[in-house]
Amino acid sequence: MGIHFGGDYNPEQWPEEVWAEDLKLMKAAHVTMVTAGIFSWAKVEPRPGAWDFGWFDRVMDGLAGAGIAVCLATMTASPPPWLSRAHPEILPEDADGRRRWPGGRQHYCPSSPVYRTHAVRLVEQLADRYGGHPALAMWHIGNEYGCHTRHCYCDVSAADFRRWLRERYGTVGALNAAWSTAFWSQAYGDFDEVLPPRTAPTFPNPAQQLDYLRFGDEALRTCYLAEKQVLERVTPAIPATTNLMPQHKPVDAFAWSPHMDTMALDFYQDPYVPDDHVRAGYVFDLMRSARSGQPWMLLEQAPSAVNWRPRNGPKPPGAMRLWSWQAVAQGADAVLFFQWRQSLGGAEKFHSAMLPHGGTDTRIFREVTELGRELASLPGIEGTRSRAEVALLADWHSWWALELDSKPSTALDHSRIALDHYRPLFEAGVACDVLPPQRDLSAYRLVVAPNLYLLTAPDAERLAAYVRDGGQLLVSFFSGIVDEHDRVHPGGYPAPLRALLGLRVAEFWPLDEGRSVGVGGGTYTGRADLWSEALDLEGAEALAHFTDGEPAGRPAVTRHSYGRGTVWYVGTRLEPALMRALLDDVRAAAGVGPVLPGLPPGVQATVREGTGGRYLFLLHHGAEAVEVGLPSPMRDALAGADGAAGDGAAIGAGADAVDRITLGPRGVAVLTEP
Incomplete structure (x- = not known):
């Protein structure tokens, strides 16, 4: 099979005479898979119940004839105009009660039974018609759930929220206890009194907001599952997925993953962000x-520029190839783009495509074709896997709760703090898994827990048991503060972690914008910002202290032996060099090394292995050529594939047995044992 390669295919935007050219050029570009039909609802059902699949039959037949697999969309992402005209109640409303109108996409309330009924009816038609089609390889349900309508606050959603609360709490008394409604005279006498957290005169109830975020995620997932149930019934042998988005707050990837046969992601790296490959690394590891x-799919990326940022820079030569190989290196078995042929009209006409407005005689098409050829030349990679000895914890419920209002600081950004902890591991070349705290952690030598503000008692005990059994754990500031209902754990901060950490947080000292504090203690000497805490030691030892500011003289970094393991605590946000020094020491104590020692700055190394072989990927994100030493003589599979030159220049052992390799700017090497 090989690594799948291709993109979104939207033939409804073009006259049929273009379709034959599309197939010819797809074959020339080594396309093996397209996603089709994502926005085709209005064309296959132009009037209620009036189905027109003839044109799409010809599309599917053409793709099958060309040997191109189809990840077939359920077409439900953008309802046709007739549906919202006949049923305006499907349209979403914001927290101020303002209706969101048609004219864009994703204009539906996720809780709407009318929308779900029409969507399921469409999916039944598709499954019955194409379930046995030779082109069908996968189902693509919906599209980018929660991208534009993240939450709806209409009366339909309000009724669905009350149903959800009844199922969750059983009694209104249990709801009142969970939501701390004794505060501000908010006690409910009946579930029918409960509304979504619409715009209020001041801070809405935080527990109500947190539950609405959970409900919103489940409402979107219910739409997905309603369609998936049809597909499982009609086409049980065909896998199904949907395209998640990176660090997408409304959709809990871990809660969705059991319902996705393969994880799939849309990721658009920004050429104007010099280190965006680090963010990509975090998201790819999470997928x-x-x-x-399990291998995952990069279902969308841009061949070059996008259209939706304030400044849409093109990807410079080599960047698209490098970032595509980065996805493969971190576990992707498919590299697809939005979209195949660049649109002439509509909101995304300036979004790049595999086949640009300029046609085949363009840099983009040449680079796309060369990437397709490279991926096709290495058929053994698919199905191989990566192993990691480090787990970094991420929890959507803690994220939702952390970024609600009325906190000691509103500057705490879950995604940025996660990257603050991930970056030192990435730059050190350390393999890392990204997991929720509910997973089994016993296989990892080191666990890093950034900012678990919301931590349930069972999850806290899981962390304690991990350390007691010999694990090494690093915990950062403002963790273990509240329970699942955003209620402060009694017993002093952080109550469920106090014994484990060997300390008490006496007081929070969030830092003002632009302010920093000094940190001193041997190798841990430098600056920190965003946050500080007044720590009282209860068995832990201080590795570094604050040297100025209000917490001057107090511990900033601590270490505590607990059972057979050790736990470190960081009471502030250390500057990057300091965080790297600390994590390097923590890794050493845990016995965790890099994938490849001695990597030059800017070079990423990953390994995938399995029945297809063992592959060492080297990806150079820097602008100057570098030389990398290899652990043993290896062969650059790209350099030897179908006459390709590759980026890696062999040093010291001949073309087939390389013990050192030079990578040019944005260079890629895929190394195997000779």
């Missing part, structure tokens, strides 16, 4: 980890 290391 791979969500289903216990």
Whole structure:
């Protein structure tokens, strides 16, 4: 099979005479898979119940004849105009009660039974018609759930929220206790009194907001599952997925992963962000980890520029190739783009495509074709997996709770803090899984827990048991503060972690914008910002202290032996060099080394292995050529594939047995044992 390669195919935007050219050029570009039909609802059902699949039959037949697999969309992402005209109640409303109108996409309330009924009816038609089609390889349900309508606050959603609360709490008394409604005279006498957290005169109840975020995620997932149930019934042998988005707050990837046969992601790296490959690394590792290391799909990326940022820079030569190989190196078994042929009209006409407005005689098409050829030349990679000895914890419920209002600081950004902890591991070349705290952690030598503000008692005990049994754990500031209902754990901060950490947080000292504090203690000497805490030691030892500011003289970094393991605590946000120094020491104590020692700055190394072989990927994100030493003589599979030159220049052992390799700017090498 090989690594799948292709993109979104939207033939409804073009006259049929273009379709034959599309197939010819797809073959020339080594396309093996397209996603089709994502926005085709209005064309296959132009009037209620009036189905027109003839044109799409010809599309599917053409793709099958060309040997191109189809990840067939359920077409439900953007309802046709007739549906919202006949049923305006499907349209979503914001927290101020303002209706969101048609004219864009995703204009539906996720809780709407009318929308779900029409969507399921469409999916039944598709499954019955194409379930046995030779082109069908996968189902693509919906599209980018929660991208534009993240939450709806209409009366339909309000009724669905009350149903959800009844199922969750059983009694209104239990709801009142969970939501701390004794505060501000908010006690409910009946579930029918409960509304979504619409715009209020001041801070809405935080527990109500947190539950609405949970409900919103489940409402979107219910739409997905309603369609998936049809597909499982009609086409049980065909896998199904949907395209998640990176660090997408409304959709809990870990909660969705059991319902996705393969994890799939849309990721658009920004050429104007010099280190965006680090963010990509975090998200790719999360995708791979969500289903216990199973290969995943990069379902969308841009061949070059996008259209939706304030400044849409093109990808410079080599960047698209490098970032595509980065996805493969971190577990992707498919590299697809939005979209195949660049649109002439509509909101995304300036979004790049595999086949640009300029046609085949363009840099983009040449680079796309060369990437397709490279991926096709290495058919053994698919199905191989990566292994990691480090787990970094991420929890959507803690994220939702952390970024609600009325906190000691509103500057705490879950995604940025996660990257603050991931970056030192990435730059050190350390393999890392990204997991929720509910997973089994016993296989990892080191666990890193950034900012678990919301931590349930069972999860806290799981962390304690991990350390007691010999694990090494690093915990950062403002963790273990509240329970699942955003209620402060009694017993002093952080109550469920106090014995484990060997300390008490006496007081929070969030830092003002632009302010920093000094940190001193041997190798841990430098600056920190965003946050500080007044720590009282209860068995832990201080490795570094604050040297100025209000917490001057207090511990900033601590270490505590607990059972057979050790736990470190960081009471502030250390500057990057300091965080790297600390994590390097923690890794050493845990016995965790890099994938490849001695990597030059800017070079990423990953390994995938399995029945297809063992592959060492080297990806150079820097602008100057570098030389990398290899652990043993290896062969650059790209350099030897179908006459390709590759980026790796062999040093010292001949073309087939390389013990050192030079990578040019944005260079890629895929190394195997000779």
